[in-house]
Every structure is written in C-alpha cells, then in structure tokens.
Amino acid sequence: MAKRIDVSGLTAFYGSHKAIDDISMTVEPRSVTAFIGPSGCGKSTFLRTLNRMHEVTPGGRVEGKVLLDDEDLYGSGVDPVAVRRTIGMVFQRPNPFPTMSIFDNVAAGLKLNGSYKKSELNDVVEKSLKGANLWNEVKDRLNKPGSGLSGGQQQRLCIARAIAVEPQVLLMDEPCSALDPISTLAIEDLIGELKERFTIVIVTHNMQQAARVSDRTAFFNLAAVGQPGKLVEIDETERIFSNPSVQATEDYISGRFG
Amino acid sequence: MDISSSNTTAPAPPPVDREPVAPASKAAARGATRPGDRIFLGFSRGSGIALLVIMAAIALFLAYRTTLALADNTGNFLTTFEWDPAGVSTGGKPYFGIAVLVFGTVVSSVIALAIAVPVAIGIALFISHYAPRKLASPIAYVIDLLAAVPSIVYGLWGALVVAPSLTGLYSWLDDYFGWTGIFEYEGGAPRSLMTVGILLAIMILPIITNVSREVFLQVPKMHEEAALALGATRWEVIRMSVLPFGRSGIISASMLGLGRALGETIAVATVLSPNFLINASVLDYGGGTFAQNIASKFNEASEYGQDALIASGLVLFLITLLVNGAARLIIARRKEYSGANA
Amino acid sequence: MSTTTPTPPRTPVKRPATLKAASLPRWSPLAVAAGSVAVAVGIGAAAGLESRIQWGLIAALLFIVGSYVLAATVEGTRQAKDRLATSLVWVMFLLAVVPLASLIYETVQRGAKVFDGYFLTHSMGVVADEETGGGIYHALIGTLEQVLLASVIAVPVGLLTAIYLVEYGRGKLSKVITFFVDVMTGIPSIVAGLFVLSFWILILGFDYSGWAGAMALAILMMPVIVRSTEEMLKLVPNELREASLALGVPKWRTILKVVLPTAIGGITTGVMLSVARIAGETAPVLLLVWVNPLINTNPFDGSQASLPLYVYQQYAAGTDASYDRAWAAALALIGFIMILNLAARGVARWKAPKTGR
Numbered sequence: 001m002a003k004r005i006d007v008s009g010l011t012a013f014y015g016s017h018k019a020i021d022d023i024s025m026t027v028e029p030r031s032v033t034a035f036i037g038p039s040g041c042g043k044s045t046f047l048r049t050l051n052r053m054h055e056v057t058p059g060g061r062v063e064g065k066v067l068l069d070d071e072d073l074y075g076s077g078v079d080p081v082a083v084r085r086t087i088g089m090v091f092q093r094p095n096p097f098p099t100m101s102i103f104d105n106v107a108a109g110l111k112l113n114g115s116y117k118k119s120e121l122n123d124v125v126e127k128s129l130k131g132a133n134l135w136n137e138v139k140d141r142l143n144k145p146g147s148g149l150s151g152g153q154q155q156r157l158c159i160a161r162a163i164a165v166e167p168q169v170l171l172m173d174e175p176c177s178a179l180d181p182i183s184t185l186a187i188e189d190l191i192g193e194l195k196e197r198f199t200i201v202i203v204t205h206n207m208q209q210a211a212r213v214s215d216r217t218a219f220f221n222l223a224a225v226g227q228p229g230k231l232v233e234i235d236e237t238e239r240i241f242s243n244p245s246v247q248a249t250e251d252y253i254s255g256r257f258g
Numbered sequence: 259m260d261i262s263s264s265n266t267t268a269p270a271p272p273p274v275d276r277e278p279v280a281p282a283s284k285a286a287a288r289g290a291t292r293p294g295d296r297i298f299l300g301f302s303r304g305s306g307i308a309l310l311v312i313m314a315a316i317a318l319f320l321a322y323r324t325t326l327a328l329a330d331n332t333g334n335f336l337t338t339f340e341w342d343p344a345g346v347s348t349g350g351k352p353y354f355g356i357a358v359l360v361f362g363t364v365v366s367s368v369i370a371l372a373i374a375v376p377v378a379i380g381i382a383l384f385i386s387h388y389a390p391r392k393l394a395s396p397i398a399y400v401i402d403l404l405a406a407v408p409s410i411v412y413g414l415w416g417a418l419v420v421a422p423s424l425t426g427l428y429s430w431l432d433d434y435f436g437w438t439g440i441f442e443y444e445g446g447a448p449r450s451l452m453t454v455g456i457l458l459a460i461m462i463l464p465i466i467t468n469v470s471r472e473v474f475l476q477v478p479k480m481h482e483e484a485a486l487a488l489g490a491t492r493w494e495v496i497r498m499s500v501l502p503f504g505r506s507g508i509i510s511a512s513m514l515g516l517g518r519a520l521g522e523t524i525a526v527a528t529v530l531s532p533n534f535l536i537n538a539s540v541l542d543y544g545g546g547t548f549a550q551n552i553a554s555k556f557n558e559a560s561e562y563g564q565d566a567l568i569a570s571g572l573v574l575f576l577i578t579l580l581v582n583g584a585a586r587l588i589i590a591r592r593k594e595y596s597g598a599n600a
Numbered sequence: 601m602s603t604t605t606p607t608p609p610r611t612p613v614k615r616p617a618t619l620k621a622a623s624l625p626r627w628s629p630l631a632v633a634a635g636s637v638a639v640a641v642g643i644g645a646a647a648g649l650e651s652r653i654q655w656g657l658i659a660a661l662l663f664i665v666g667s668y669v670l671a672a673t674v675e676g677t678r679q680a681k682d683r684l685a686t687s688l689v690w691v692m693f694l695l696a697v698v699p700l701a702s703l704i705y706e707t708v709q710r711g712a713k714v715f716d717g718y719f720l721t722h723s724m725g726v727v728a729d730e731e732t733g734g735g736i737y738h739a740l741i742g743t744l745e746q747v748l749l750a751s752v753i754a755v756p757v758g759l760l761t762a763i764y765l766v767e768y769g770r771g772k773l774s775k776v777i778t779f780f781v782d783v784m785t786g787i788p789s790i791v792a793g794l795f796v797l798s799f800w801i802l803i804l805g806f807d808y809s810g811w812a813g814a815m816a817l818a819i820l821m822m823p824v825i826v827r828s829t830e831e832m833l834k835l836v837p838n839e840l841r842e843a844s845l846a847l848g849v850p851k852w853r854t855i856l857k858v859v860l861p862t863a864i865g866g867i868t869t870g871v872m873l874s875v876a877r878i879a880g881e882t883a884p885v886l887l888l889v890w891v892n893p894l895i896n897t898n899p900f901d902g903s904q905a906s907l908p909l910y911v912y913q914q915y916a917a918g919t920d921a922s923y924d925r926a927w928a929a930a931l932a933l934i935g936f937i938m939i940l941n942l943a944a945r946g947v948a949r950w951k952a953p954k955t956g957r
Contacts, residue, residue: 056486058391071619079621081678085489086619095480099502108498109488110613112678124613158484165488166613298852299768305760306769306777309826312819313780316787316795323798380692388689397693404700406941408880410908411930414915415703418923426651460699467696491678493685514786521788523883524912549790553886561802571794575787582786586779 002029002199003069003168005050010064011228012042012049014057019045021228022064025218027169032195034210034237035203037220038252042229043203046220047171050201051087052080068168085113088167092174094154096146096161102129103142105157109165124164131197132160133190152183159190163198170194172202176209188213207253211241219249320572327352327565335569341534341551343559343566352562356570361536362451362545363574366526367519369455369540370462375512377459378466385467386474387496398471405464413528416457417449421529424448424456428541442539449531452540454547457529458522462515469514473507474500506588513585517578523549548574622674629667629687636662656698660691704934711931714924720932724893724905729917736929738895742810742904743936746889747879749814749899750821755871757818758825765826766833767855784823792816793884801888808890810899813906816884821874828870832863865951872944876937882908907933 005027012020020042027033035043048054049062052073066073073083096105106125110116116124125142129135134156138149146157155175162170172191176184191213194200204210210217218234233246244250251257327343328335330352338355345351381401385394425448432443481499490498501508527550537544546554552567559567640659649655667687672680714732722735761781765774796816800806836859844854860867890903891913907929914926 051487053483053486056483068619073619075620077620077623079619079623081489081491082616082619082621083489084487085616089483089487091480091483091487093480095478095484097481097484097498097502108485112488112490112494161484161488164613292850294852295850298855299764302760302764302768303773305757306764306773308757309761309777309784309822310780312822313784315799316791316819319795319798319803320791323802377692377695380689381696384689384693388686389693400697400700403938403941404696406876406937407700407703408882408908408933408937410880410882410911411703411707411934414911414926414930415706417915419702419706423651423653426649426654427657430649430654460696463696491682493682494678496685517786521786521790523788523790524886524908528912528915549788549883552790552794553883556887564797564802568794568798571791575791578786578788578791579783582783583779585786586782590779 002197004029005169005199005201006065006067007050008065008067010046010049010062010066012045012054012063013059013061015059018228020049020220021230023231025231025234027199027201028216029199030195030197031215032191032200032202032213033234034214034217035201035220036205036207036210036217036252037229037232038222038257039205040225040229041220041222043218043220044173045229046231047173047201047203050169050171051089052083053089055080085109085165086167087169087171088162088165090155090158090162090170090172090175093178094151094158096149096154096157098145098147100146101143102138102146102149102157105146106160106164108161113165125160128160128164129157131163131194132156133186133193134160150183152179152186155179155183155187156190159187159194163194167198169199169201172200174203174205177205184209207241211237217241219244219246219252221248221252316575317572320568320575323565324569324572327562327569330562331355331566339535341555341566343563352566354566356548356573358534358536359546359548359551359570362530362550363520363547365540365545366451366454366458366547367516369452370458370519371512371516373456373459374463374466374515375508378463378511378515379470379508381463381467382470382474383496383500385471387492387500398468401464401467404460405468409461409522409525410528412457412461413525416453416525416529420457421448421453424453428452431541439538441541443541446543447531448541449529450539450541450543451530451545454526454530455540457525458519461522461525462518465518466511466515469511470504470508473504473511477503506591510585510588513581513588517582517585520547520581521549521574521578522547523553526550527553621676621679623679624671624674628670629683632667632670633663636660636666660694663687664691707927707931707934710924710927711929713928715928715931719925719928723895724910725895727893729922730919732921732924734925736907736910736925736932738892739905739907739910739929740932741895741897742889742892742899742909743879743907745897745899746810746814746817746885746904746906747875749811750817750878751871751875753815753818754821754825754874758822758874759829759867761822761826762829762833763855763859765830767851767859781823781826784819785827787820788883789816789820789881790883790887792819793887795819796884797887807901808888808903809901810889810896810904810906812888813885813904814899816888817878817881820881820884821878824874824877825871828873829863829867832866832870833859835866836862865947868951869944869948872940872947876940876944879940880908880933880937882906882912885909886912907936 008024010020010023011018023046035047037043045054050066054060054062062074068086072078097108100108103125106128107121110121110124126135129138134153137153146154149157176187179187188209191200191202202213214237216234217237217240219232219240220229221232222229232248233244235244240249241253244253331354332348332351333340333353333355335355337357338353339357341354342348343352343354345353347353385397389397428443428448431441435441436443477500481503482495485495485498526547530546530550531543532546532550532554533543534546535544548570552571555563555567637659639662640655643658644655664684664687668680668684671683719735721737723738724734727734761777765778769777793816796812800812800815801808806812840858840862841854844858845851885906886909889906889909891909892903892905896902896904911926911929911933914922914929
C-alpha cells in the first residue's frame with residue numbers, strides 16, 4: 001500500500017531558471033513528512049516533482065531521480081499518467097469539480113481507471129468519505145454539487161477523492177492555508193489517521209502544524225532571491241524543533257527570519 | 259509603515275496635463291457641477307441615447323413599411339411559397355410569403371453550425387491546450403485573418419473555387435446517402451444550400467473560435483490540476499474540467515455565430531442559385547435566404563417590391579435580435595466572463 | 601474523528617502494476633500522417649476522384665482512424681482516446697487553415713492578371729462586360745468617401761457613448777445601452793441598409809447616394825467602436841483620474857486631457873479595425889449607393905460605386921474579362937483591409953506601454 005520515496009540529485013527548472021538544486025532525501029512509508037521553509041524556497045515545486053505535476057507548468061523540467069520503492073518516476077517508458085494515479089495530491093485551495101456532485105467527485109478517479117459496478121462505486125465512495133471524516137456530514141446529499149460545501153468540507157472532499165483510488169503516496173500542498181482553525185484541526189486529525197495507510201508528504205507554512213502532524217521535517221531555504229532553493233536538513237521532527245543541527249534552521253524556527 | 263505609505267501615495271499627475279491648474283479653480287471644482295461638466299455629460303449621454311433611438315428607429319421604420327407591404331398582399335406572408343410582389347402570375351395582385359426563405363435560412367444556418375461548432379471547439383482547444391506555446395498566438399492571428407476577409411471575397415471564392423470542386427463530393431454523397439432523401443444530387447453546378455452552409459461555416463468559424471477560446475483559457479488552473487492529479491490524460495482533463503466549465507460559453511459563442519450566419523447576405527447571394535421552392539435535398543437547387551433574397555431581388559423591385567423585401571428584412575431583424583440577445587444574456591450571466599467582442 | 605467504524609468489505613480498486621506503459625515513439629503521429637496522405641493520394645488517383653477536397657477528407661479520416669487503432673493496440677484504450685482527441689484537434693485546425701490558404705492563394709494568383717497601374721487609375725466608363733480593360737478608380741473613390749463619411753458620423757458618437765458608459769454610467773440607462781450595443785453588433789448589414797432605405801429614400805424621398813450608404817455603414821460601425829473604446833478606457837488606471845481630480849481639474853477636462861490621451865493608442869486601433877470591417881461591406885451599399893460605372897466624386901449627389909460592390913457587379917456580369925476584374929478588385933480590397941489591420945496592430949504595439957511617453 002504505502003511505498004518509500006528515494007530522491008537523489010533532483011534539480012527542477014522553469015525554462016532556464018533553476019528553481020531547486022540538487023535535492024536528495026528519503027521519505028519513509030506510513031509516516032508524515034513535512035516540508036517547511038520561507039516563501040519561494042521551492043518546497044512546493046519539489047513536492048510537484050514527486051508526482052510529475054511540475055512538468056505540467058509551461059517550461060517545467062526536471063533532472064535527477066525519484067525512486068518509488070525501486071521504480072524511477074522519471075525513467076524511460078514511465079507514463080506520467082500512471083505516476084499521478086499512484087501518487088495522489090491535495091492542493092492549497094480546495095478544488096472539487098464544480099459541475100459534479102459529491103458522489104461523482106469522489107468516484108471521478110475510479111471512473112477514469114476502469115469500469116466499476118454501481119455497488120462497487122457506492123462502496124468505494126462510502127469508504128473514502130468515511131476515511132476523510134466527511135461521510136456523516138454529506139451522506140444525505142451525495143447528489144448535491146460539491147461546490148455547495150464549506151471550505152473545510154470541500155478540502156476533505158478533495159482528500160476523499162484522492163484516497164478513493166488508493167494511491168501509494170499522498171502529497172499535500174499547504175492543504176490548510178485557505179481554511180479556518182476548526183477546519184484545520186479536522187484536517188490535521190485526519191492526517192494522523194491517514195498515515196496508517198499512506199505515505200504522506202505535506203508542505204506547510206505553519207510551523208506549529210508541522211510540529212503537530214509530522215514525524216519527520218525537512219527545512220528548505222534559498223541563499224538569496226533568484227537563487228535556487230536547497231534542502232538544508234531533514235530529520236526527526238522533534239529534533240528539528242528542539243535541537244537542529246544547522247544554525248539556519250534554528251533561526252527560521254525561532255522566528256529570526258522568514 | 260513604509261509599505262502602507264508607499265501604497266497610498268498617488269502617482270504623479272500624468273505629463274499629458276501640461277496646463278498648470280490655477281489654485282482658484284480648485285475650489286470651484288468642488289462645488290456644484292460646472293457648465294463644462296454638464297455639457298460634456300449631456301453630449302456623451304446623448305450619444306448613448308442616440309444609439310438606443312437608432313435601434314428603435316430601425317424597428318419602427320421597418321415595421322411601418324412592412325404594414326404598407328402586407329396591406330395589399332394576397333398571399334399569406336408566413337406560409338406562401340412564392341415571391342411575387344409585382345403580381346406577374348396573378349394579374350397584378352401581389353402574392354408573396356417567406357416560407358421558402360425561412361426554410362433556406364434555417365437549413366443553411368443549421369448546416370453551417372453543424373460544421374463550424376465542432377471545428378471551432380477543436381481549434382479553440384488547439385490554441386488553448388494543444389498547440390506548442392510559441393505557435394498559439396500566430397494561430398490565433400490566422401483565425402483573426404479569417405474574420406477580416408470581406409464577405410464578398412468569400413462569395414467570389416465560394417462561387418468560382420469551392421463550388422466547382424464540390425461536385426465529386428456531392429456525387430459520392432448521392433451514391434451512398436442519396437436514399438435518405440436529404441443527399442440526393444442530380445448533377446449540375448453545386449450552388450445549393452449545402453454549399454452555402456459550408457461557406458457560412460468557414461465565415462462564422464472565427465467568432466465561435468475566439469469566444470470559446472476566451473472561455474477555455476479562463477478555466478481555473480486548479481480544476482485542471484485536480485483532474486491531472488487523479489491520473490487523467492490530457493483529453494480526460496478537458497472532458498472533466500474544461501468542457502463542463504466552458505459549456506455556457508460554447509453555447510453563447512454558437513449563438514453569436516448563428517446570428518452571423520442568419521444575416522449573411524452577399525456571400526450567399528453570390529454562391530446560391532436561388533430557387534423559390536422547398537427541396538428536401540440540400541444538395542440540389544431549392545430555397546433561398548432572407549438576406550440573399552433581398553440582395554438578389556432588389557434591383558428589379560418596384561417601390562412596392564422594396565417594401566415587400568423590407569417586410570422580410572423585419573423578420574430577419576427580429577430573429578437575429580432574439581438570437582443575439584439570448585447569446586448576450588447567457589454571457590452576461592457568467593460573471594467570470596470578461597468581454598469577448600470579435 | 602470518533603468514527604472508527606470497521607472498514608466496509610474490500611472492493612478491488614484497480615491499480616496499475618507498474619508505472620511503465622507501452623508507448624508509441626514520438627514520431628509516430630508524423631509517420632501516421634505521412635502514411636495517410638500517401639494512401640489517400642493513392643486511393644484518390646486510383647478511384648479517379650477529381651475533387652482535391654475528397655482527397656483531403658480521406659487523408660484526414662485515415663489519419664484519425666489510423667492513429668486511434670495504432671494507439672489502441674499498443675497503448676490501450678485510454679491512451680487511444682487521448683490520441684484520438686489530439687488528432688481530431690489537429691485535423692480541425694488544418695481544416696481551418698486550408699480555406700484561408702486557398703482563398704488567399706486564388707485571390708492573389710487570379711487577381712494579379714489584370715492588377716496594374718492602369719487598373720487602379722481608370723473607371724468602367726465605356727467598358728462593356730465582355731471587354732477587357734477598365735479599372736476600379738471610381739470604386740476606390742466611392743469606398744474611401746463612404747468610409748470617411750461613415751467614420752465622421754460613427755467615431756464621435758461611438759467615443760462619446762463609450763465615455764458615458766465607462767466614466768459616467770452607473771444606473772439603469774447604461775445597462776440598457778450596454779446590452780443594446782452588444783445586440784447591435786449582431787445586426788445583419790442588410791438590415792441596416794433596409795433601414796436607411798426605408799426612411800431616407802422611400803419616406804424622405806432622397807436619391808441613392810454615397811451618403812446614404814455611409815449612414816448605413818455608420819450604424820454598423822458604432823457598436824464596434826463603442827465596445828473597443830470601452831475596453832480601452834477600462835484599462836486606464838483609476839489612480840490617474842483621481843490624481844487629476846484631486847488637483848481640482850474638472851471631470852470633463854480630466855477625461856479629455858488625461859483619460860483619452862492615455863488610451864488613445866488602443867482607441868485608434870479599435871477605430872481602424874472597425875474601418876477595415878465596414879470597408880468590405882457590400883449589402884448596404886448595394887441597396888443605397890446603386891451602381892455607377894462612372895467617376896462621381898460627390899458622395900451627396902447621385903449614385904456612386906464602391907470596391908466590394910464592384911467585385912459583386914463584375915462577378916454577376918459573368919464573362920471571362922469581368923471575372924478577371926472581379927478577382928483583381930478582390931485583391932485590392934483584401935490588400936486594403938490587410939494593410940489597415942496590420943497598421944492597427946502596429947499602432948497597438950507602438951502605443952502599448954502607456955507609462956511615460
């Protein structure tokens with residue numbers, strides 16, 4: 001179910017601009033890894049290289065290796081569509097399909113990947129919505145449009161949609177930055193439950209959030225504006241927040257810059 | 259602090275305003291509207307109202323001449339299959355109706371839409387989602403060129419270049435689909451409603467393409483990424499995110515195109531061999547359109563004949579008003595949509 | 601959060617076993633396209649199909665079907681559908697380019713035959729339909745005068761209306777005007793012609809003239825100018841207006857001295873594009889200007905000629921010589937309109953950066 005990610009020597013470009021430079025790290029299965037760092041340090045770009053969404057942006061280009069267990073995502077003959085099918089993603093702003101019902105939103109990924117019986121779809125939708133802690137709130141209005149939900153509910157709908165296809169890895173790009181504190185809490189609780197089943201990588205601006213939800217934390221930084229972002233260090237979350245090995249990390253965490 | 263003050267600093271007055279403003283006028287400007295302001299407002303509001311008056315006048319004058327024409331008509335204006343305002347065949351009694359024109363206009367416009375809408379959506383998608391980025395704007399320019407070609411040139415090209423090369427296609431359609439009754443072809447110069455429809459399709463392609471393209475480009479990136487992240491192929495992204503979002507835009511674009519097709523005059527008059535009868539086959543002679551009939555019959559028409567043509571023009575005016583108004587209302591209902599005017 | 605319900609029975613969610621997928625080489629669409637064209641040419645030649653349109657349609661069909669079948673066997677149905685959509689979109693694009701290319705090629709090639717200095721400087725005074733010779737001088741004069749007169753009416757009305765809508769319009773009136781301006785852009789040109797015919801010629805009893813045609817052209821021009829000017833005025837930043845008003849400059853002077861000069865490039869482009877559009881209009885001119893083979897430089901007295909009308913007339917005459925003249929005049933018309941279009945784009949580019957002139 002959950003797989004390990006091994007990144008080695010990964011560099012990403014926008015056209016001729018180098019966005020992140022030579023990043024290597026390992027993401028453990030069934031754990032939450034948080035990416036923190038100042039704005040523009042390339043943590044979101046790096047996240048998007050992990051399911052080949054980076055190359056969707058015009059001019060986006062990647063060098064280096066990303067191994068999912070033993071398979072290189074950027075190897076020859078690898079289908080980016082299959083990669084994204086295997087590594088799910090939740091975005092900064094909730095983005096349910098506006099014209100689809102709640103049910104269809106959750107079932108959308110399944111319908112792409114083969115034909116299912118109505119009863120099978122029902123099962124998967126129910127299971128995914130339960131897995132996203134949304135079932136009790138929407139079970140009576142599955143046929144209503146997803147855009148009618150509150151922001152927090154929409155984000156959990158998007159998580160349900162992502163986990164319905166049972167990916168190996170779940171990438172989350174600042175999933176709570178558009179939400180109020182109560183919805184944020186609900187998502188954070190959910191992340192704690194989901195890590196039993198998935199490998200989770202989360203980008204966040206909120207250091208308390210990183211401390212609360214993650215097992216390991218990676219700190220990204222950039223030397224100067226216009227320079228590519230780099231991985232400063234990655235370690236157990238507790239260590240990063242109590243006794244980091246690099247001075248820059250401590251400065252950032254204690255609020256001296258960023 | 260620094261930031262907020264730099265934000266509120268008004269930009270320096272533009273260098274265009276070279277005359278120094280006397281301090282005295284500063285105080286005066288605050289008071290009641292100055293005469294200059296009132297005159298200027300009057301002129302600009304008057305111009306706007308003038309446009310409305312013109313629209314109303316078009317309807318009124320056409321309606322007035324229509325009543326003159328219909329008063330003496332011995333045929334039924336809506337159902338009569340002939341156009342004989344001079345009463346050649348009835349001993350001087352005007353006998354005319356628009357049945358054939360309704361038929362021809364509707365059929366040619368439907369053919370044009372049936373061809374142009376899928377092609378236009380394809381091109382719009384090509385520009386917005388498929389073409390290499392460097393190619394996208396030259397292609398959009400080529401489509402604009404299609405819109406800039408005058409309709410008389412389309413007519414000339416349609417009559418002398420396109421029509422002669424369609425005989426083969428029409429015979430083939432007759433061979434295999436003639437049994438439907440719609441595609442019977444007796445040979446002869448292919449100057450039928452089908453040819454007109456094909457030509458109109460090319461002519462309305464730019465407006466449908468441009469409006470749809472605008473809408474496709476406005477699809478929020480996050481909806482497309484939602485589909486991509488689920489492992490959708492490019493086509494599936496378009497089916498799941500782009501087309502549902504753009505549906506009302508496509509509809510209004512098609513209606514704007516329909517408005518153009520309904521009213522196109524000179525290209526149709528050049529290509530079509532008008533024939534005042536209804537023929538089930540769109541490949542054979544038969545039918546005419548409102549606008550084409552006006553242009554073709556105008557030269558020989560007496561004053562009464564002109565009134566009869568004006569009567570048919572009023573019908574055309576009302577139809578296009580309805581179609582365009584509906585299209586604009588659909589566009590206006592979409593708040594996200596920002597001005598497409600091709 | 602408290603919902604630790606037992607997970608419902610496992611449904612088999614289908615997942616790819618590997619990330620790798622069989623895929624066609626990148627050059628395969630090109631190869632399929634080349635193959636389809638070759639086969640279509642073969643079929644066309646073998647079956648003796650005369651029309652090149654059929655050859656093209658066969659090639660397009662072969663290409664679409666061929667790439668679908670190939671992808672379906674190698675890559676699977678989902679990828680095949682994706683490729684089907686891609687090839688359809690490419691074919692649609694080519695379908696649009698072919699007519700434009702053909703139209704421009706035919707016009708240039710057939711028009712060049714009699715297009716020369718003589719053609720530009722002579723009228724059709726004593727030339728019969730089947731005779732060679734003659735030219736478009738009278739039509740050029742007619743078109744220029746009619747377009748100029750139409751602009752004289754339409755530009756001020758259009759500009760002022762746009763100023764009203766952007767700078768003053770808030771209430772219901774401006775909404776109504778906006779709606780009807782939009783609807784007015786869709787009025788068929790023949791209807792505008794019929795309107796002027798009914799009140800100017802039939803009711804007021806004036807004669808056919810260039811002026812009558814110009815009035816109809818002005819009606820077609822106004823909404824186009826209003827819309828493009830409106831767009832341009834909306835682009836002028838509000839800070840400029842506020843800065844000027846704060847200095848105590850009255851509003852009307854602010855509009856004339858600040859807003860209009862800032863947007864003048866875009867407005868000029870819009871006006872030139874609208875001129876290009878009406879210069880090619882035939883229908884209203886046909887009803888209102890009548891046809892005069894002689895040079896008439898007075899647009900207010902008697903019938904004139906015009907370039908699009910000339911094309912129509914020469915086409916209708918139906919002789920070889922008149923067809924040649926029709927093509928040559930069409931070439932002149934397209935050239936005139938393209939130059940206007942290019943110039944309009946040039947002005948737009950030249951005036952584009954509005955900061956600091």
